[in-house]
């Protein structure tokens with residue numbers, strides 16, 4: 317079967333990859349010269365620890381397995397580095413104790429560590445903290461390598477065609493199949509079509525997505541200069557437990573109120589060590605459009621003070637700042653899938669875990685295709 321994938325982000329690219337491996341011919345279309353949207357602006361985290369019990373954890377664990385397999389056959393910087401969520405005081409540590417006793421703690425790879433155990437793993441953490449919740453299932457890819465690595469792998473298949481600089485402005489279905497066209501009337505056709513537009517809910521998709529339970533979320537991010545010593549885990553602060561659904565039934569009301577700046581920008585500290593020894597840090601969340609066009613300083617002053625407190629040394633300077641948008645479901649479902657016509661679907665709305673669950677989303681699409 318010939319499949320057309322619209323969108324060069326991670327959701328589209330995972331569809332292309334799994335479709336090729338299932339023996340389909342694939343043309344993948346992208347409006348930009350290379351992917352420039354959410355999928356290269358993120359932390360690259362494959363974040364299992366915070367997923368809600370039930371289907372969300374199940375899809376994340378399946379995706380984690382697929383990521384590892386894909387990471388073994390392509391150069392994407394996949395690392396099973398795990399994470400440490402740091403308790404900076406006793407009340408945070410008490411909540412982490414409860415997390416480590418959750419019925420599914422084992423499948424998440426949760427382990428409660430005291431300060432000495434944390435420092436045995438990460439001697440560079442010399443600040444004021446009590447202990448940490450380790451998650452051995454958390455992993456990461458390098459956003460800077462991800463698409464070159466996946467494209468190299470895909471391009472080694474004679475079944476794959478990459479078609480950048482093609483902005484789809486129309487979709488239609490007729491008796492010969494599914495078709496998309498650009499502004500010049502150029503057409504790409506296939507038996508099967510998967511449209512993965514990310515947060516581009518407008519344009520030719522507006523008529524299909526107008527009433528969809530989707531919203532866009534705006535985030536601000538940063539990257540530091542290289543850090544002088546090695547760090548082998550991703551780091552989170554306990555604010556992350558306020559936002560991740562895995563922890564919603566734990567006694568979060570025993571935590572001290574969030575710092576006003578962190579509460580105002582719906583922040584948590586996530587810090588991912590990169591292969592070049594820089595740290596990707598974030599993040600803020602904005603849910604109401606129109607989003608601010610400004611990159612703000614105050615939230616990052618806060619994040620640097622948290623880093624400094626955990627590391628016990630001044631936080632490395634921020635070298636680069638950027639922002640990004642993702643598409644998120646507003647009704648609690650894991651992601652959005654809608655049939656546009658026989659053999660054609662739109663898939664988006666993976667939210668802040670879109671990178672994490674992307675291969676499992678693609679697997680679900682492709683398993684539903686005729687063989």
Ligand SMILES: Cc1cc2nc3c(=O)[nH]c(=O)nc-3n(C[C@H](O)[C@H](O)[C@H](O)COP(=O)(O)OP(=O)(O)OC[C@H]3O[C@@H](n4cnc5c(N)ncnc54)[C@H](O)[C@@H]3O)c2cc1C
Pocket residue numbers: 322323324325326327328329345346347348350351352353354355356357358359360361362363482483484485512513514515516519535536537599639640641642643663664665666667668669670671672673
């Ligand atoms: C700052 C930030 C940090 C994040 N951190 C993480 C994380 O660590 N872990 C995690 O799991 N998730 C994370 N996420 C979420 C994750 O990045 C997204 O859910 C995911 O990248 C969405 O992938 P996508 O392919 O749907 O969208 P996108 O990456 O936005 O890709 C969509 C692509 O479709 C193309 N396109 C759109 N319209 C057209 C058209 N008409 N014609 C042709 N091409 C078109 C766009 O150009 C784009 O390249 C983060 C998101 C952000 C913004």
